[in-house]
Structures are given as C-alpha cells and as structure tokens.
Amino acid sequence: MKRSDRLVEMTNYLIEHPMDLISLPFFSETYGAAKSSISEDLAIINRIFQEDGIGYLASVSGAAGGVKYVPKVSEESSQKFITGLCEQLEDPARILPGGYLFMSDILGNPDTVRNIGRLFASRFADLNIDSIVTVATKGIPLAYAVATFLNVPVIIVRRDPKVTEGSTVSINYVSGSSKKIQTMVLSKRSLKPNENVCIIDDFMKAGGTINGMKSLLEEFNANVKAIGVLAEAEDEEEERVVDEYTSLVQIKNVDDNNKQIEVIKGNYFHN
Numbered sequence: 581m582k583r584s585d586r587l588v589e590m591t592n593y594l595i596e597h598p599m600d601l602i603s604l605p606f607f608s609e610t611y612g613a614a615k616s617s618i619s620e621d622l623a624i625i626n627r628i629f630q631e632d633g634i635g636y637l638a639s640v641s642g643a644a645g646g647v648k649y650v651p652k653v654s655e656e657s658s659q660k661f662i663t664g665l666c667e668q669l670e671d672p673a674r675i676l677p678g679g680y681l682f683m684s685d686i687l688g689n690p691d692t693v694r695n696i697g698r699l700f701a702s703r704f705a706d707l708n709i710d711s712i713v714t715v716a717t718k719g720i721p722l723a724y725a726v727a728t729f730l731n732v733p734v735i736i737v738r739r740d741p742k743v744t745e746g747s748t749v750s751i752n753y754v755s756g757s758s759k760k761i762q763t764m765v766l767s768k769r770s771l772k773p774n775e776n777v778c779i780i781d782d783f784m785k786a787g788g789t790i791n792g793m794k795s796l797l798e799e800f801n802a803n804v805k806a807i808g809v810l811a812e813a814e815d816e817e818e819e820r821v822v823d824e825y826t827s828l829v830q831i832k833n834v835d836d837n838n839k840q841i842e843v844i845k846g847n848y849f850h851n
Contacts, residue, residue: 583621586611590618591625594637594649599705599731603646622647633657635702651729653702655849661695662828662845669811669829672839679834681841683811687721687782696828697725700780700808703826703848704730707805710775711735713797715764715789719781722810726780735770735777737793739763749799753792764792771800778806785813787822794822812846826851 581589590607607618626637633654637647653661665686674682686692700722709730714723715737727734741748745767755762771777779793794804807825814832827846834841 666843669843701729755788784809
C-alpha cells in the first residue's frame with residue numbers, strides 16, 4: 581500500500597474509533613508496514629490533528645500500549661461555534677407563548693448537534709467517562725453526539741417504566757421550575773457499580789431534573805464526573821439546585837412584549 585493511501589486509511593480508522601487504544605502491531609499487520617513507518621505516519625497524523633484543532637494522538641507506552649485519538653476542539657473554533665449559536669438563538673421568531681424558545685431546529689440539525697457533541701467531548705475527554713446519561717427526550721440527540729466522540733454507551737432515563745426495560749429503579753423528585761413531584765426510572769441493567777457517568781441535557785433552569793438524575797444515579801453507586809447542558813436560563817426568582825455544570829450558552833432574557841432575546845456564552849470557557 582502506498583504511504584498516502586495508508587495515511588488516509590489510518591486517519592479514518594482513528595477518527596472512527598475515538599478514545600480506543602490501538603496497538604502499533606495492529607496497524608503494522610493491517611497495512612503491511614514496518615512499525616517504524618507506522619510511527620512516522622502517526623506523527624504526521626498527530627501534527628495535522630493538532631494544527632486543525634480537532635484533537636491529538638495520546639501515546640501509551642509498554643507492552644499493552646499504543647495510541648488513541650483524543651477529540652479536542654481548539655478554543656478559536658469553540659468560540660466561533662458558540663458565538664454563532666448565540667446569534668441563532670437571538671432570533672425573535674423563536675419566541676413561543678409563555679416566554680419559551682423554539683430550539684427543535686437546532687436539536688434536529690445533524691451538523692450542529694455533532695459540533696455540540698464534539699465540544700462537550702473535548703471538555704470531558706480526560707475524565708474517564710464510562711457512559712453518557714440523559715433524560716428522555718430532547719437531550720437524546722445531544723447525548724448520542726457526545727457519546728460518539730467519547731466512544732461510550734448512552735443510557736436514557738425515562739419518566740415512565742417500559743416493559744422492554746425489565747426491572748427498574750425509580751425515584752420521585754421535585755421539578756425545579758414547576759415545583760411538582762415527578763418520577764424518573766432507570767433499568768437495573770443500565771449501569772454497573774462505580775461507573776463514571778456524564779449527564780447531558782438540552783436545557784436547564786433551576787436544575788431540578790438534573791438533580792433528580794443525580795439522585796437516581798446514586799442508587800447505582802455511579803460517579804457523576806460531569807454535567808453538560810446546551811442552554812441554561814438565568815432566573816433570579818429560581819434558586820439553582822445544581823452548581824457544577826458546563827453550559828454552552830446562557831439565555832439571560834426573553835422579552836415577549838418587545839420580541840427581544842438576549843443570549844450570551846455559557847460557562848464553557850470558565851470551567
């Protein structure tokens with residue numbers, strides 16, 4: 581195989597298998613090249629990844645060592661994307677009755693969702709995450725996007741038990757915004773004890789739902805290593821019940837009467 585062909589195939593394989601430790605002998609046997617040539621190829625790929633601001637190759641020494649692609653987004657690219665997201669959300673046409681915002685088009689755009697997933701994965705790549713947890717339903721696309729870059733499974737917390745889930749664990753929690761008692765359930769087979777999990781959601785106001793997920797995960801002895809939300813709402817009347825989280829944007833004000841929306845960057849760059 582020509583070196584140019586090998587570089588393309590190796591690059592594609594690494595991107596398709598993020599966070600997977602891949603041994604040099606695997607590449608050597610797959611592409612019929614000496615380990616020294618493979619090492620040179622990996623050095624080239626690593627340089628290009630870093631120059632393009634999409635990540636880097638982490639090397640692990642020893643008999644069981646190898647390399648793995650770690651997705652990392654450059655700050656310049658992150659700033660540009662989140663600024664664009666704020667501008668999108670400030671469109672007055674998004675205002676719905678009751679002061680809510682229409683966001684379904686963003687959550688339904690594959691390219692946008694993929695970039696959101698890349699940003700969260702970039703932030704949480706060093707936390708040894710075992711699985712991504714979200715609550716049905718709007719957070720599901722974001723959870724899968726993050727999971728794709730971290731190469732881990734997605735676990736969906738539901739409001740009602742499903743017969744296909746088998747035995748479940750359920751808890752009651754207080755919704756932060758409506759102050760109503762609600763229920764969420766999770767299959768007993770979903771998590772192993774002491775797993776490191778990352779909670780992903782599309783929107784957070786007071787944080788009651790996320791706090792409920794944290795309480796549910798305690799029943800599984802899971803370690804909540806990170807919380808990521810696409811958008812958080814600023815509400816001086818509501819006491820925030822979740823402190824440690826990462827948000828991409830913050831909706832500061834929705835003025836239904838004057839048809840104005842103020843959206844700023846979240847705390848992504850401050851964590």
